[in-house]
Amino acid sequence: MRWFWVDRFTEFVGSSHAVGHKGIALSDSFMHDHWDCYPTMPHSLIAEGMAQTGGLLVSEMYDFKELVVLAKFSKLSFQGITRGGDSLTYRAEIENVRDVGASVTVKGHCGEELRSVGEIFFARLQAGDVGDADDGMPTRLFDPVDLAHWLHVVGIFDVGVKKDGTRMRAVDYGLPTKLAQ
């Protein structure tokens, strides 16, 4: 199973907001044991989808090149249950930005119904932030080929625009322009 918790983006505006979608199917493996007689999507995985939507939005501000990690959910609440056949729409909006990180608000809806709300903090790690562990700190979170693959398959380069309104292109971020075969 690939750790993709957003299937496709339909909006992605740098330094502003992103809209991602996640379809839930009874065939999804996480539904089998959660629970057998009444399958529902675990809230932890909804939170992961919210974090991926917000995390990619924050990461774009640093050209997808820096170590942007989820630091904390300041707030997280869920309403209702999400079942097979539902489609969740996550809308992430940048709230605040500093050189050390950013906060994002993400709401998850199923149709008109609000299913989740979260305030998420992402830290931008820089040399010196983790003390003695710096020597072992990776320079980036993802291999560029893997990252490019992820961004391509979820449609970010199909819909994404940068802060200045120009189209997001993989090459602008130093990423491969085509999916690896």
Next chain:
Amino acid sequence: MPSQDEIFTKVQEALVDALGVDEDEVTPEATLQGDLDAESIDFLDIVFRLEKSFDIKIERGELFPEDILNDTAYVQDGKVNADGIVQLKQRMPFADLSRFEANPQVQNLGKQLTVADMCAFVEYKLAT
């Protein structure tokens, strides 16, 4: 200019939201790191909330001047020296540093920052 009670109420609200603590835990004497378990990333969250609540702008290092604490001119063997104390007092006129001066280990500064210090910081920012 809001009253001290109004400032405390808003600071309390910011800390409850940022740290997930109960309102009654946020007393003026409570220390942010020691009593309320604030971690470094929480300070950024708190700063964002204070900016929004009070319509102020807080620059990096204003609330917690980490640049001084990372400067070898002011820190030796893990302790802030006399020059460093002078710098801290200039940069943190809102904080009572008397306890810190008695044992100026770098890590003690964050541990000793109280809710009352936060309120004083906001009052200082609103007045300047």
